[in-house]
Amino acid sequence: MKKQEVCKLIKKREIADGIFDFTIESADIAAAAQCGQFLHIACGGYTFLRRPISICDASNGEVRFIFEVKGEGTKLLAKKEIGDEIDVVGPLGHGFEIKGNVRKPIVIGGGIGVFPLYKLTKQLTNATVFLGFRNKSRVVMEDEFDAVSSMTIVGTDDGSYGYNGYIASAMEGYLNLNECDMIYSCGPMPMLRAVKKIAEERGIPCQISLEQRMGCGIGACLACACETKKDGTERYAKVCANGPVFYSEEVTLND
Ligand SMILES: Cc1cc2nc3c(=O)[nH]c(=O)nc-3n(C[C@H](O)[C@H](O)[C@H](O)COP(=O)(O)OP(=O)(O)OC[C@H]3O[C@@H](n4cnc5c(N)ncnc54)[C@H](O)[C@@H]3O)c2cc1C
Structure with a gap:
């Protein structure tokens, strides 16, 4: 179920420089939201197209999303204050699949890609979580993930906090010693490529x-088409409607 709704902003916090944590009121979206789905948000001004932002958490009539200011749309969104109204469409997309027989899941996120993984991690309850950031000043949500996972490992590309290096390498090191039967991931393309390779080399199913x-x-405009391979046949899928979550072997991760 998806719908357009004008929702009241009820919580707002800047959790790192230019990264805003918003909670809006919506009983319908909160009840319908699945892990990995997103909202399409009208940011106002002259930004005609809505901007997709993942649902970070949803319960009890409240929907939380966290975003980094990148351009005009997110800059306008960040100016909203508590009590203001935000026009959203959602929940949209095909989210993460949670399978009952998965016993040792890994959740791996990088940068703004950590936000859609929070509700998932809460639902899994026993995930080993890897979170990667550029540097210490960009580290967010560590305590929150820690509270809902078996273990949370944080790393930074420049080594200023936690594991020193790319977070996919930390996950690879962990996999050399530990079992895993599902990887869930979201993050920048180089990280996703590394995660896909590591998962496929080890035969671990991986959702991206x-x-x-x-x-x-x-699903109407094709702006987000990506190359996919299903049953050996190459075709294009729409990230917004067929995704944003795919199994790694279904997608070709081009630049
Ligand atoms: C399904 C989905 C879920 C997302 N969830 C989140 C989220 O939870 N939190 C969050 O901060 N961001 C998220 N994004 C990215 C977010 O949608 C973009 O950062 C935003 O649309 C940029 O809009 P803007 O008007 O501020 O910037 P624009 O003026 O449109 O662009 C500014 C800069 O951002 C870059 N940019 C634009 N779109 C994207 C994108 N999709 N990914 C990476 N860079 C982009 C542009 O190349 C440009 O350099 C998500 C994107 C998708 C497709």
């Missing part, structure tokens, strides 16, 4: 959420 640029958000 793609944060492609998109237009309409509902």
Whole structure:
């Protein structure tokens, strides 16, 4: 179920420089939201197209999303204050698949890709979580993930906090010593490529959420088409409607 709704902003916090944690009120979206789905948000001003932002958490009539200011749309969104209204369409997209027989899941996220993984991690309850950031000043949500996972490992590309290096390498080191039967991931393309390779070399099923640029958000405009391979046949899928979550072997991760 998806719908357009004008929702009141009830919580707002800047959790790192230029990264805003918003909670809006919506009983319908909170009840319908699945892990990995997103909202399509009208940011106002002259930004005609809505901007996709993942649902970070949803319960009890409240929907939380966290975003980094990148361009005009997110800059306008960040100016909203508590009590203001935000026009959203959602929940949209095909989210993460949670399978009952998965016993040792890994969740791995990088940068703004960590946000759609929080509700998932809460639901899994026993995930080993890897979170990667550029440097110490960009580290967010560590305590929150820690509280809902078996273990959370944080790393930074420049070594200023936690594991020193790319977070996919930390995951690879962990996999040399530990079992895993499902990887869930979201983050920048180089990280997703590394995660896909590591998972496929080891035969571990891997779900990847793609944060492609998109237009309409509902499968009509093809702006977010990505190359996919299903049953050996190459074709294009729409990230907004067929994704954003795909199994790694279904997608070709081009630049
Ligand atoms: C399914 C999905 C879920 C997303 N979830 C989140 C989220 O939870 N939190 C969050 O901060 N961001 C998320 N994004 C990215 C977010 O949609 C973009 O950062 C936002 O649309 C940029 O809009 P803007 O008007 O501020 O910037 P624009 O003026 O449109 O662009 C500014 C800069 O951002 C880059 N950019 C634009 N779109 C994207 C994108 N999709 N990915 C990476 N870079 C982009 C542009 O190349 C440009 O350099 C998500 C994207 C998708 C597709």
